[in-house]
Amino acid sequence: MIKTQSLNENHRFRALYGRGKNKTGKAMSVYVMRNRLGKVDRLGLTVSKKIGNAVTRNHVRRRIREAYRMLEPQIKDGYDIVIVARHASETMLFTALTDEMKSLMTALGVIKEEKGDA
RNA sequence: AGAGUUUGCUGCGCAGCCGCGCGCCUUCGGGCGUGAGGAAAGUCCGGGCUUCACAGAGCAGGAUAGCUGAUAACGUCAGCCGAGGGCGACCUCAGGAAAAGUGCAACAGAAAUAAACCGCUGCCUUUUGGCAGUAAGGGUGGAAAGGCGAGGUAAGAGCUCACCGGUUGUUAUGGUAACAUAACUCCCCUGUAAACUCUAUCCGAAGCAACACCAGCUCGGGGGCUACGGCUUGCUCGGCCAAGCUCCGGAAAGGUGGCUUGAGGCGUGUGGCGACAUGCGUCCCAGAUAGAUGGCUGCAUAAACAGAACCCGGCUUAUAGGCUUACUCUCCCC
RNA sequence: GCGCUCGUGGCGGAAUGGCAGACGCGCCGGUUUCAGGAGCCGGUGGAGAUAUCCUUGAGGGUUCAAGUCCCUCCGAACGCA
Numbered sequence: 444m445i446k447t448q449s450l451n452e453n454h455r456f457r458a459l460y461g462r463g464k465n466k467t468g469k470a471m472s473v474y475v476m477r478n479r480l481g482k483v484d485r486l487g488l489t490v491s492k493k494i495g496n497a498v499t500r501n502h503v504r505r506r507i508r509e510a511y512r513m514l515e516p517q518i519k520d521g522y523d524i525v526i527v528a529r530h531a532s533e534t535m536l537f538t539a540l541t542d543e544m545k546s547l548m549t550a551l552g553v554i555k556e557e558k559g560d561a
Numbered sequence: 562a563g564a565g566u567u568u569g570c571u572g573c574g575c576a577g578c579c580g581c582g583c584g585c586c587u588u589c590g591g592g593c594g595u596g597a598g599g600a601a602a603g604u605c606c607g608g609g610c611u612u613c614a615c616a617g618a619g620c621a622g623g624a625u626a627g628c629u630g631a632u633a634a635c636g637u638c639a640g641c642c643g644a645g646g647g648c649g650a651c652c653u654c655a656g657g658a659a660a661a662g663u664g665c666a667a668c669a670g671a672a673a674u675a676a677a678c679c680g681c682u683g684c685c686u687u688u689u690g691g692c693a694g695u696a697a698g699g700g701u702g703g704a705a706a707g708g709c710g711a712g713g714u715a716a717g718a719g720c721u722c723a724c725c726g727g728u729u730g731u732u733a734u735g736g737u738a739a740c741a742u743a744a745c746u747c748c749c750c751u752g753u754a755a756a757c758u759c760u761a762u763c764c765g766a767a768g769c770a771a772c773a774c775c776a777g778c779u780c781g782g783g784g785g786c787u788a789c790g791g792c793u794u795g796c797u798c799g800g801c802c803a804a805g806c807u808c809c810g811g812a813a814a815g816g817u818g819g820c821u822u823g824a825g826g827c828g829u830g831u832g833g834c835g836a837c838a839u840g841c842g843u844c845c846c847a848g849a850u851a852g853a854u855g856g857c858u859g860c861a862u863a864a865a866c867a868g869a870a871c872c873c874g875g876c877u878u879a880u881a882g883g884c885u886u887a888c889u890c891u892c893c894c895c
Numbered sequence: 896g897c898g899c900u901c902g903u904g905g906c907g908g909a910a911u912g913g914c915a916g917a918c919g920c921g922c923c924g925g926u927u928u929c930a931g932g933a934g935c936c937g938g939u940g941g942a943g944a945u946a947u948c949c950u951u952g953a954g955g956g957u958u959c960a961a962g963u964c965c966c967u968c969c970g971a972a973c974g975c976a
Contacts, residue, residue: 449851450851487851488851496602496867496868497602498866498868499867500868501854501868502855504855505855505856506855506856508580508581508855509579509580509856510856512580512855512856513856537856537857604896604897605966605967655956655965665912666912666913666958666959666960667912667914667959667960668914702959703958703960704959752959753957755956755957755964755965755966756912756964767897767976769896770896771896771976877966877967877968878967878968
């Protein structure tokens with residue numbers, strides 16, 4: 444990923460859960476908050492043990508990261524984003540996963556508005 | 562043909578585009594190579610490695626339990642012995658000691674480690690019954706004094722004898738041994754040690770968040786107090802001199818190493834029934850640090866259990882499908 | 896990584912190796928009331944032929960006998976670094 448670092452500090456996670464804007468879909472919940480790092484985005488992933496065993500959790504984490512990578516060029520700079528996986532993210536089609544992430548991000552206002560888009 | 566026992570293996574692969582960790586190269590655009598398991602799991606054992614304030618001794622505690630071997634070691638493995646199950650191939654077994662001692666054995670039953678309720682026999686008594694002898698018979702129970710026959714007796718009893726069974730000891734033969742077989746001899750004794758215990762053998766503790774180093778306004782270092790102090794798994798002896806709090810003096814997180822060449826893999830020869838050992842050749846095969854293997858498309862597309870975190874040897878548990886070794890029983894045909 | 900504890904009717908929670916489910920809460924039925932509550936009385940794991948059988952997270956073992964002892968799994972909660 445080009446402009447995104449991983450978010451691994453527990454206090455930032457708690458700040459996002461507490462004060463960030465959030466939206467929830469079938470496959471994930473997304474929390475968003477501005478950071479003070481300028482052009483850098485930071486992504487944190489949470490996959491709890493309720494989702495499944497280690498193999499399942501790895502798989503879910505990779506799918507969500509891949510979907511984020513597809514979406515990354517359209518995301519505004521300077522945000523911390525935390526994505527919490529839910530059960531459906533293991534089984535649903537990858538295209539549906541990508542679409543859901545995009546619609547959640549759009550609702551939260553972190554997707555760039557494309558030129559000439561009505 | 563049917564039913565069954567058993568051995569070992571595999572458990573996705575290829576191509577295209579985009580993407581990730583590590584290593585090397587780089588004209589800094591990128592390129593090349595490589596990248597999860599048989600259980601990586603559970604953490605049930607054993608070892609390496611590191612540190613400790615570890616000389617060490619005793620007690621306590623823990624583990625193991627047929628024999629011989631294998632191994633770095635083991636609670637693992639191999640072969641054998643014994644016991645149990647199965648017609649059999651074969652499978653299972655914490656498989657030392659109950660004759661060192663203690664405990665426990667509910668209910669039932671007269672009685673549970675010792676015995677007289679009924680019965681049987683003798684004597685006394687008018688009868689009811691009393692005294693004595695007796696473990697053959699009765700019922701209870703998981704277990705009731707070894708089984709059966711004969712002798713014997715008032716009635717009976719290993720009281721005596723024959724046979725059988727178990728058992729203690731000795732001897733002989735075979736075997737390294739566990740043990741097996743035979744002879745003589747002693748005895749006839751409940752079970753339980755996954756109850757305490759005894760016997761034999763083994764065990765210092767903690768764990769890579771160990772530990773070492775670097776950077777840092779805070780390091781290092783020093784003073785005072787706790788003091789019959791702290792540490793050494795628990796306790797005692799012994800040993801060591803450090804630990805906590807506070808003050809000079811004000812606190813939060815980082816980086817690097819450890820980290821992968823090893824009791825290593827593969828092939829092959831030799832020794833051994835085997836576990837395994839060893840010679841030669843050859844190969845280098847993940848090393849992350851919120852944690853790398855994913856997404857899409859095609860090949861008929863369905864495909865289990867499941868993800869390394871210091872490393873090895875085992876055990877246990879999970880596992881769709883496929884392949885495979887050696888055998889057994891029954892039926893039919895020749 | 897290391898270690899400790901627990902699992903019993905619907906719920907909480909007892910039970911020396913010896914009749915499993917004490918006790919409390921809840922639930923059901925009855926009584927009382929015009930009606931409800933409280934009180935009082937009785938019942939309450941499952942199957943079944945109404946004899947009995949199966950039940951202490953699951954599966955094995957030891958024992959005459961296991962909720963209890965031993966082993967292996969499963970699940971939950973907790974401690975230390």
